[in-house]
Amino acid sequence: MTAVEQATPREQWVGQAMRRKEDPRMITGQGRYVDDLVLSGMLYMAVVRSTEAHAKVTSIDTSAAKQAPGVQGVFTGDDLKLEAPLPMVWIPPGVEVKTPETWPLAKGVVKYVGQPVAVVVGSDKYGVVDAAEQVVVEYDPLPVVVDPEKALESGSPLVHEEFGTNQTHEWSIGGGDMDAAWADADVVLERRIVNHRTAGAPIEPRACVADFRAGALTLHLTSQNPHLIRLFMSGEFGISEDKIRVIAPDVGGGFGVKIMHYPEEVIASWASRKLGRPVKWTETRSENLTSTIHGRDQIDYVKIGAKRDGTITGLECTAICDLGAYFETLTPFIPCFTGFVISGCYKIPNLKYTARGVFTNKMATDATRGAGRPEATHLIEVTVEQLAAELGMDPLELRRKNFIPKEDFPAEVAIGLVYDSGDYHGSLDKLLTHVDVDAFRSEQEQARASGKYLGIGFSTWMEICGLAPSRVVGPSGVGLQGGFYESGVVRVHASGAITAYSGTAPHGQGLDTSFAQIVADRVGTTPDQVDVIHGDTGAGPFGLGTYGSRSIAVGGESLARSAIKVAEKAKRLAAHLLEAAPEDIELADNKYSVKGSPDKGLTLAEIAGAAYVPENIPEGMEPGLEETTFYDPENFTFPFGAHACIVEVDAETGKVDVKRYVSVDDCGPAINPMLIDGQIHGGVVHAIGQALFERIHYDENGQLVTGTFVDYALPSAADVPSFETDRTETPSPVNSLGVKGVGEAGTIAASASITNAVIDALRPLGVNYIDMPLTPQRVWSAIHEAGTATTGEVSHDPGKQGGDWDGHGSGSAGSGPTSPSEGGGS
């Protein structure tokens, strides 16, 4: 690291709010997304999906569909022969994970609504949809289970008979002594917190164009990690990776759901090989909601102990994780992320987190924006405010009392992870320069007098990202079956123009711009001279993709290191040309010159010219000017921040209005502050969506009720305010850029502050706890029931799955189910 630190230049472009290089094509309609692609002879594919949540497939009659105009093939699970099933890549040492075999097309049985059963491939886009309607599938229904807690009861219908249970696995992490935690506590509080199922819902649905010809496959795919998809496809088709090229062109948002390897891209590739023609498949929005992975869906049983003075003695959480019927690429692993950050910003000596995975007759859950960490923040930050109310303490004071102090960093927490850097008091202090809590409290008081219910809620959050050290997350560590480095190539052309290749695969993050800023500073050029190529296995080395807020901290660092290596070689060559010693060459103002003689410097273009026409280069130096780095970090990075939300609740209708949202986030030194703000805005609205509007809901028969955007309510511009964002900058010691990552921060932070604000608003009405989504009906019901209850504490089961459908949430509402068992500890 020392060499890298020494080589780090004065930043000229890094830190600037540069307009994006990506934008000109996107604002003029010249972006190229997968569905825009048309290949000569291309066919279209439509998918016949299960209408049953659990059934034997007794017959599939494809005869009418095969006769339909333009149809070239109708295929079922019997036709599709592959070398391997779809992969699930988590094999944790010492933990048995019951993993069903997952094939792209159902083989005799279906286990969730939307499961692919057959495909129709033909020459007309509308015609294949018509023909798919003519495929007659007969089902013999089997018992269905949709409620994960009922699925764990003995006698429950089994999703996979062969396992004899619906529990997929149990995984724990912890540290300290939980008996001591409860013995030391004056107050022990328990809550059952439902973090309901949501959809990632990028506005671009999934799509692919598969072109299998002459023994080689080119697959254009809406993907966050084309290199891994290539590796997986190589196994399924029994051909080596060099015969497969996966290209993710412009990708219209991912939010995690385009990490995974899905059945449709395999089927389309297989059909292309079978029919000798390119095959395009484009998902409808309804398919996106039934058959693209969902997120969250944990029921968190949380127990926290504290002394009267607010010192937290222990935290325990058992998460019941509804994983759906089959695993997608990472499904059972995602709840681990909740455990990795189970203590949040707090110094808690005794911790235990247990995830119990459960099969139900639903689509798989997997990573959506935040992937397990929004669940962690939500459960910790809501519980901390619940505890503050129980103790009669100011919730910010309670937080401050338990924050890991700045001087403790790098800080090892009880579960054994080492947080890289942090200043939790600092971000909260800065937040409070924007939010006058005392002034709000008097406004709140006055508003109540006139029948208006205002509330304020906080979230002091942290997360883990920068995935990360291969030795920690790899096969013998956490058990993911791969490494988690990133590749970066900086290729200076003879003219001095640069192509930078990254193994990441961005889909809105603006990495063409931020990567160009990083490279430009390090080699001495301008960002407009740096073209960033990503998302193509045919260009640049193997890479791990974009997810887990890793692209800057791992991919950016990888390019930074390659750029520094290029600059080192450029200095050696400049020294040779200027007849000076390499150590006397400095790079300043985009010139490589001898210290003290800035006028006689050489530009990168001049040096590149000399490197590519190598008539006069130092003895032993190779021609060309290009460097490659595979960077595997020493540790994760741990971003953090403090958010405040002010809401107004209409007690007559239950409608929640977010009046103000203020955030202070710390993702290390900014590469491009404009992009950081953009990530925070979008991330917070993603969380507002979950907190107030969105819910994937299956009825008791396993039918998806929220199958279109008419029923699955994404927030619109009219539903959210403008945001007040600020930052602190605490460098990470892990990488030379000091960066931590920001793509998921807003989503990880925000649902707790919104929920806490709503609870704060509703306390005078007797509501002390409520689960998301805080839809008008749920809030209204909670107010109504609290008003009619004999005590202020309403105890029943919120968000019960498989129950009544009320439009946006379940009919049940109200405060948490548990009475705090307080006083005396054990």
Added chain:
Amino acid sequence: MTRVSMAVNGVRYDQDVEPRLLLVHFLRDTLGLTGTHVGCDTSNCGACTVHLDGDAVKSCTVLAVQADGAEVTTIEGMGAEDDLHPMQEAFWNNHGLQCGYCTPGMIMAASDLLNKNPDPSEEEVREALAGNLCRCTGYHNIVKAVLDAAKASKGVPA
């Protein structure tokens, strides 16, 4: 098949189409104007928004035959890279886009707003864009862009 005739971005097209062909597919598949996107199929997301005789419409909910005789403007007709429409410029300046998928529809809806209300309040912008969903930006910079464009081109019709 039915004959339709329409001017798209100032170019006249005469085509035989299936009566059920959606305008968005006519634009994308028949004419190759792929800047107009499809995001939801139910008229909720607005990624397919174009101007039909000067009004913003969701082209996934209009049949090509309904546009017979009409003038259609798509994102490709708004401005080129070297000659951007003020709304395009404002989206660029204000980081009003991330993945760019909703952006063409968002720009078409926003420019329709300014054509009709050249000086909208923030609330009016938010209401006018409520039929266009964006999952990336949280709308903050989109709203800022539209207000910025209004300032830049006050009174100048798009």
